[in-house]
Every structure is written in structure tokens, then in C-alpha cells.
Amino acid sequence: MNVWIAIGATALGCYAVKLAGLLVPAGALERPVVKRLAALLPVALLAALTAQQTFADGRTPVLDARAAGLAAAAVALLLRAPFLLVVAAAVVVTAGVRAMGAG
Numbered sequence: 001m002n003v004w005i006a007i008g009a010t011a012l013g014c015y016a017v018k019l020a021g022l023l024v025p026a027g028a029l030e031r032p033v034v035k036r037l038a039a040l041l042p043v044a045l046l047a048a049l050t051a052q053q054t055f056a057d058g059r060t061p062v063l064d065a066r067a068a069g070l071a072a073a074a075v076a077l078l079l080r081a082p083f084l085l086v087v088a089a090a091v092v093v094t095a096g097v098r099a100m101g102a103g
Helices: 002-023 032-055 065-078 083-099
Strands: none
Touching: 032 065, 065 083
């Protein structure tokens, strides 16, 4: 039964957040600070998620094949490679490091 309570609480929480977003006055959303924050927040959250998924294993920081793949993707981005090539470089390097047994 605890699962259904959690599902219900999550559904109510999502509805409350959606309702709060609809109740914000339009004038408040037009402020330059709010616009700047709205533009930068998704980038910061994505960077934090990438760092957490790459350099953490539970509660401890790690440096393994995922970091090598991220480095390969960064090099491909610096060389202005197309997106699919960036992803492919990360995948190939990560798989290669894992196959060598270093990750």
C-alpha cells in the first residue's frame, strides 16, 4: 500500500507544481532576471546530471571508462564534429576502455 501512497503523493505534487506555474503573474515572468535564470537553469541541471552520472558511483567519486568517453566527446566537440559523431566517439572510447579492462 505504501507504493500507492507514494504514487498519489507524487501525482498531487506534480499537480501542485503545475498549478503554481499557472498562477504566477505574467509580469513576473517578463523580468530580465527571471528570463536569464530560465535560460541558464536547464544548462546547469544538465551539466550537474552529466557530472554526477560520469564521476560518481553511488556515494563515492570514481574515474573510469565513462570519464574517458566524456573526454572523447569533449575533444570531438572542440573539433566541431557533428552531434552523432560526438556520441559515437564517446561510445567507442568508453567501450574500448572497458574492453581493455581499465574501467
